[in-house]
Amino acid sequence: xxxxxxxxxxxxxxxxxxxxxxxxxxxxxxxxTSPLVRDSIVEPLSVRPDPAPTIGFWLETRLDATYRLxxxxxxxxxxxxxxxxxxxxxxxxxxxxxxxxxLRRDLxxxxxxxxxxxxxxxxxxxxxxxxxxxxxPVIPVVGAGLSYDRSVGGDLLLRIDLGYDVHRFTTTAxxxxxxxxxxxxxxxxxxxxxxxxx
Amino acid sequence: xxxxxxxDRLPVRFYxxxxxxxxxxxxxxxxxxxxxxxxxxFTGVVSTDSLSADVRVTLDGxxxxxxxxxTAPPIDACDGRTTVNVTETDLLVSPVLVRVRWxxxxxxxxxxxxxxxxxxxELGHALGLLQHSDRPTDLMFGVPAVREPSARDxxxxxxxxxxxxxxxxxxxx
Numbered sequence: 334x335x336x337x338x339x340x341x342x343x344x345x346x347x348x349x350x351x352x353x354x355x356x357x358x359x360x361x362x363x364x365x366t367s368p369l370v371r372d373s374i375v376e377p378l379s380v381r382p383d384p385a386p387t388i389g390f391w392l393e394t395r396l397d398a399t400y401r402l403x404x405x406x407x408x409x410x411x412x413x414x415x416x417x418x419x420x421x422x423x424x425x426x427x428x429x430x431x432x433x434x435x436l437r438r439d440l441x442x443x444x445x446x447x448x449x450x451x452x453x454x455x456x457x458x459x460x461x462x463x464x465x466x467x468x469x470p471v472i473p474v475v476g477a478g479l480s481y482d483r484s485v486g487g488d489l490l491l492r493i494d495l496g497y498d499v500h501r502f503t504t505t506a507x508x509x510x511x512x513x514x515x516x517x518x519x520x521x522x523x524x525x526x527x528x529x530x531x
Numbered sequence: 532x533x534x535x536x537x538x539d540r541l542p543v544r545f546y547x548x549x550x551x552x553x554x555x556x557x558x559x560x561x562x563x564x565x566x567x568x569x570x571x572x573f574t575g576v577v578s579t580d581s582l583s584a585d586v587r588v589t590l591d592g593x594x595x596x597x598x599x600x601x602t603a604p605p606i607d608a609c610d611g612r613t614t615v616n617v618t619e620t621d622l623l624v625s626p627v628l629v630r631v632r633w634x635x636x637x638x639x640x641x642x643x644x645x646x647x648x649x650x651x652x653e654l655g656h657a658l659g660l661l662q663h664s665d666r667p668t669d670l671m672f673g674v675p676a677v678r679e680p681s682a683r684d685x686x687x688x689x690x691x692x693x694x695x696x697x698x699x700x701x702x703x704x
Contacts, residue, residue: 370569370570372569372570374689374690374693375690375693375694376693378570378693380570413571415570415571417693419695420538422538422570422571423538423571424570424571425571459574461562461565461566461574462565462566462568462569462571462572462573462574463568463569463570463571464569464570466565466566466569506569507569510569
């Protein structure tokens with residue numbers, strides 16, 4: 334209960350500008366995604382985003398000596414491609430937005446682990462003729478990661494982050510075609526960022 | 532003889548003669564066919580440039596009477612024809628020619644409904660469905676009685692677009 338109260342106080346602290354223990358950060362990296370769909374038409378095929386560059390920003394506030402609470406938004410953009418033994422073809426350019434709430438625990442000086450709860454918002458360049466033709470889903474996502482923070486002078490910290498998240502993917506168009514259930518989609522990413530106190 | 536538009540020719544350019552509601556019938560027909568795909572196999576755009584079009588859709592018979600589309604029983608108040616020219620080296624020469632024609636003496640709504648159905652049917656030929664279905668519930672039935680592709684049409688066009696083509700379109704000018 335005490336822990337929950339601290340979490341709530343910490344979340345409120347994010348709304349306060351220039352809080353002493355609140356940091357703002359920017360990050361850039363690359364992320365790889367497992368297939369969104371596996372199907373078979375004449376031959377097996379899968380649909381998967383290409384490895385994608387990502388950028389993001391986050392706010393993070395210290396709750397106590399061990400825990401920090403963060404709020405962030407990242408975006409990744411790439412080509413959604415259809416792959417079969419005979420060819421690889423673009424389906425649609427795809428942007429994915431990932432707002433997330435993060436709870437971070439210090440493990441040792443400079444090293445921390447995080448748990449993430451957020452959403453995946455799929456934003457295709459166009460919808461006609463694609464699995465997003467009847468709408469793009471907003472999907473809950475959970476994740477985890479390891480980070481290493483290092484001072485680079487003054488108030489600036491350099492962060493290297495290795496992360497993983499998973500969500501279950503489907504669309505209305507897929508369901509209408511008889512795809513039952515949802516597919517677990519795994520993402521692994523690495524990023525580099527800098528942060529400073531607000 | 533297998534033809535479908537390859538990925539590097541997407542979106543396929545369709546010219547619709549600006550007469551009556553023909554451009555709308557072409558857009559609606561294209562949307563209906565695009566909706567049959569999940570993986571970006573086919574997309575089309577309606578262009579006002581007839582010279583660079585991959586498919587040219589024209590209307591014979593003059594300006595048809597204007598009328599909204601209804602769900603009335605199909606009346607054969609029009610017909611259509613698609614011409615595909617293939618060279619001896621299995622190259623498809625653009626443009627594919629789609630001609631629809633309406634008949635006078637029918638109520639305006641019957642003409643409109645027929646033109647919408649037949650245009651969508653002929654666009655199916657332009658996509659590469661070169662033969663007719665033997666089922667009246669399919670849009671690709673010889674004399675179409677429906678305006679949207681059926682589940683069977685969908686299965687056929689998906690199979691087509693995942694089959695290796697032996698006819699390729701000639702390069703765009």
